[in-house]
Amino acid sequence: MNRREANSKTAALPLGVDEPVFAEPWQAEAFAMTVALHDKGLFSWSEWAEALSAEVKKPGAASDGHDYYEHWLTALEKVLSAKGVAGRGDVDALAAAWERAAHATPHGKPILLENDPSPTEGRGGPTG
Amino acid sequence: MSHNHDHQHDNELDPFAARVRALETILTQKGLIDPAAIDVIVDTYETKIGPRNGAKVVAKAWADPDFAAVLKRDATAAIGSLGYTGRQGEHMQAVFNTADTHNLVVCTLCSCYPWSVLGLPPVWYKAPPYRSRAVIDPRGVLEEFGLTLPRTTKIRVWDSTAELRYLVVPMRPDGTDGWSEERLADLVTRDAMIGTGLAREPA
Structure with a gap:
């Protein structure tokens, strides 16, 4: 199995991977913290989508999507840093x-x- | 290092897990999150919210023309009337497949998805190939999902945003006249509601 990571415009879709939505507990926690902070009014969902988008569109994102929550976590850290909550x-x-x-x-x-x-x-x- | 005595395995936290713990510690200290509430959110999205919600919406639309009309006009309200409301304040739009037009949903920006009715997106929905190719070559993408549409069928691609998310209402399969909503819902798959599949044929 060698998945191409280079060009997402031609790379195969990672089909058949109907694994659980969270591969590891920290992914679920990062997700849930984001939802909770949004509920708390720390940021709007558009703001969040923009931050997440900036991370996932960086070159080098894996075409099989396994690094999705790593980008999610980076986006969350950047938002929290920008808001002065956690440097x-x-x-x-x-x-x-x-x-x-x-x-x-x-x-x-x-x-x-x-x-x-x-x-x-x-x-x-x-x-x- | 010899390992021949007192096998004391240490715990390891990988760097991502450690950073998440660090954030949790800070946010809890600041009173911005409550660890118990975090567990509830995880449990909700892992076990309680999923494509079954969306399947009930679609089945009701198939069985009840009045509901279908409301769903077409104001999907947020129609879906909300069944108790499924988005937490992110997003609006919903239902897009109905017809004999001429097939609808396909993507989020090219990141991974916006109708959580309240479909749960969290599958891995492929969030991965770069789908996000870029669904727009450029929807027909080719559908073929990879094993769905070959007649050349005459138009494919409309809907690009989700944080504010507006789409639910595809697939065509009701033939041979299901008089079926209950419950029975109909079993024919509605997650992929059919994203547009990468069709509703199941009755067995």
């Missing part, structure tokens, strides 16, 4: 803390941010 640096630092916490959590136990062994590393409190 890139804060998200980077907190994401690194979550990765350390996961690594320090024994298998089978819930991953909690408190499990981060070096909680001060590059992490200030969220701004704003």
